[in-house]
Amino acid sequence: MARVGSHAGKARSGKRPSRAQERERLLARAAEVTVDERYDVAVIGGGAAGLAAAISSAEAGAKTLVLESAPECGRSILATGNGRCNFSTVELGAERFNDPEFVGQAFGDDPLGDILNFFRDSNMRWALEDGRLYPLSRRAASVRNVLLHRAREAGATLAPARPVTSVERDGKSFSLAFEQLFDEGRKTRTRAGRVVVATGGGTAEALGPLGLEVTETRKVLCPIACEDSPLAALDGCRAQVRAQLSHGMFPCWSERGEVLFRSYGLSGIVIFNMSREVLAGDLVAIDLVPDVNASELRQMIDPLMHGDFEDGCVDGVVDPKIASVLGSLARSGWQGPSAEDPTDESASERLIGLLKGLPFRTLGTTDASSAQVTRGGLKNDQFDATTLEALRIPGLFACGETLDVDGACGGYNLSWAWKSGMVAGSAAAQA
Ligand SMILES: Cc1cc2nc3c(=O)[nH]c(=O)nc-3n(C[C@H](O)[C@H](O)[C@H](O)COP(=O)(O)OP(=O)(O)OC[C@H]3O[C@@H](n4cnc5c(N)ncnc54)[C@H](O)[C@@H]3O)c2cc1C
Structure with a gap:
């Protein structure tokens, strides 16, 4: 009876019962x-x-x-x-x-x-x-x-x-x-x-x-941890994408949906679904503009093929924060976790490549508690x-x-x- 009384007292004072009381x-x-x-x-x-x-x-x-x-x-x-x-x-x-x-x-x-x-x-x-x-x-x-x-x-x-x-x-x-x-x-x-x-x-x-x-x-249906890369700068950005998973050289799964970029890797519904297939060491390619093909992008980015692009040139098709991070990476020569030797591709071609296939190397699914x-x-x-x-x-x-x-x-x-x-x-x- 005493316990019941003390609960009633809490309710009257407007406080929610503690977990232990509940x-x-x-x-x-x-x-x-x-x-x-x-x-x-x-x-x-x-x-x-x-x-x-x-x-x-x-x-x-x-x-x-x-x-x-x-x-x-x-x-x-x-x-x-x-x-x-x-x-x-x-x-x-x-x-x-x-x-x-x-x-x-x-x-x-x-x-x-x-x-x-x-x-x-x-x-x-x-x-x-x-x-x-x-x-x-x-x-x-x-x-x-x-x-x-x-x-x-x-x-x-x-x-x-x-x-x-x-x-x-x-x-x-x-x-x-x-x-x-x-x-x-x-x-x-x-x-x-x-x-x-x-x-x-x-x-x-x-x-x-x-x-x-x-x-x-x-555990599946959870975020995917990825190798550390400059793409951690996208932490918190969301985008509607086509995500593709490859074991070794071979694409094995792809789906459209929302991705949420995190400092540790990737999350969002499409990534939860990918977590059912992923292995450590797989390659994920994110097409940030699945409805715009590479030649349309080229027209926006570098129509006269100068090799460089103006800041903000793709702000009309992707989140400007993502565009800004990718623009800097394209100019720095970064091409992804697998690219060992820099190629002689122009900055504008690298930007197109990143927009159509932003690359991540997976470490596997994240901890079980998030599944x-x-x-x-x-x-x-x-x-x-x-x-x-x-x-x-x-x-x-x-x-x-x-x-x-x-x-x-x-x-x-x-x-x-x-x-x-x-x-x-x-x-x-x-x-
Ligand atoms: C955070 C989260 C969000 C989710 N959101 C969705 C969603 O929106 N849509 C969707 O389709 N799916 C969702 N899922 C998945 C979905 O919840 C599960 O697939 C579903 O609950 C499975 O139902 P179940 O009855 O088999 O297991 P559970 O719902 O887990 O029920 C099993 C029950 O058995 C009890 N139990 C276990 N061992 C014993 C024992 N020895 N004796 C007596 N009782 C026992 C447990 O306490 C539990 O109550 C989500 C899962 C999580 C974790």
């Missing part, structure tokens, strides 16, 4: 949830995929439990899309994922239609920005809240603050051990006829005792792609990022979480 409040609420001895379906992980699975399972009539390690369910959704949650994309297609065949089978005929119906039925409406779908409120909390509400309405038991520590086959059902964070981590157990694993990226090892194979994991998605996880070929049930362990299902599925930036990964959650949840309820 955690204490959530743990107290989690302690009020009773976990029964047995369920039809237990979902491990109450993130995006787990909540979609729980809703589908409970609405299909199965007694459903969600065991979540964090003090509240759906927390991972809040950070998505910079707090706005880019929950899907009108361009949704299996070809934008690392395993298109597996994803395509799980997606079925109309994954976008299924996802939009799911959110429409959850009383959410959405807005479109450049093909990306956001909740109408532009708040990720809207997405999280409609899912929590719908899961509870469907009768699912949401049990946060309970990290699952082991899952074991026990006759025809499963025995799940979990800790109770509100009770000094005291361990307890429950049983379920079917289990849906929805623990997110990089967590698949926790299922080790069940003998499922896990592919190597690495949005984990590549790797439970090996997909161990699962029936149409139900997401493990082939060798009937009754065990997996969905979301815990499988070896990752997609492009821009709503693809959450789309996979929702749709794979729906598939696994309804199949588990019916199994």
Whole structure:
């Protein structure tokens, strides 16, 4: 009682509760949830995929439990899309994922239609920005809240603050051990006829005792670190570009989109997508003016072929700050990280070269904490792609990022979480 009183006092004085107080409040609420001895379906992980699975399972009539390690369910959704949650994309297609065949089978005929119906039925409406779908409120909390509400309405038991520590086959059902964070981590157990694993990226090892194979994991959808170069002077500049990646001499990937230049390398949506392919030592070429060809640029820069150019000559087609940095580099003779010997190219030709293919040598992806998605996880070929049930362990299902599925930036990964959650949840309820 004393603690409740002190929180009320904080609220009256207008101060927000501290993190510790907020955690204490959530743990107290989690302690009020009773976990029964047995369920039809237990979902491990109450993130995006787990909540979609729980809703589908409970609405299909199965007694459903969600065991979540964090003090509240759906927390991972809040950070998505910079707090706005880019929950899907009108361009949704299996070809934008690392395993298109597996994803395509799980997606079925109309994954976008299924996802939009799911959110429409959850009383959410959405807005479109450049093909990306956001909740109408532009708040990720809207997405999280409609899912929590719908899961509870469907009768699912949401049990946060309970990290699952082991899952074991026990006759025809499963025995799940979990800790109770509100009770000094005291361990307890429950049983379920079917289990849906929805623990997110990089967590698949926790299922080790069940003998499922896990592919190597690495973080993707993150900035790319590059060798130190004078281009660090572009730090903070953004541009709409075509970015191309080459392993050795061979171009292997290219895409148009926004790049954000950083002192350590490159960021922005197009670079996040490139991070799914990049290796240390690759070459990135950024075409800063993809809609203007080299001869048009030549007309702007040096129509009489004098070999030099006037300052500001390309300010009409690129950010003047970028133009100024590249102009200085072109005059200094700099041609990129690979150019060992200076060539006798004129300054104006060097400027054209930099504008059409600004070169960076990669060191690899940046630190894991800045990544949005984990590549790797439970090996997909161990699962029936149409139900997401493990082939060798009937009754065990997996969905979301815990499988070896990752997609492009821009709503693809959450789309996979929702749709794979729906598939696994309804199949588990019916199994
Ligand atoms: C900063 C950021 C921004 C992003 N923005 C977008 C975006 O705008 N659009 C998009 O499409 N994708 C986005 N993503 C990717 C997207 O969030 C993930 O692909 C998606 O959340 C994966 O869903 P999931 O349910 O598989 O995993 P998660 O959402 O991570 O959920 C897994 C849950 O399992 C719980 N858990 C883990 N282990 C256990 C255990 N042992 N016992 C019980 N519970 C456990 C975790 O606490 C977590 O709640 C973003 C990712 C990040 C990090």
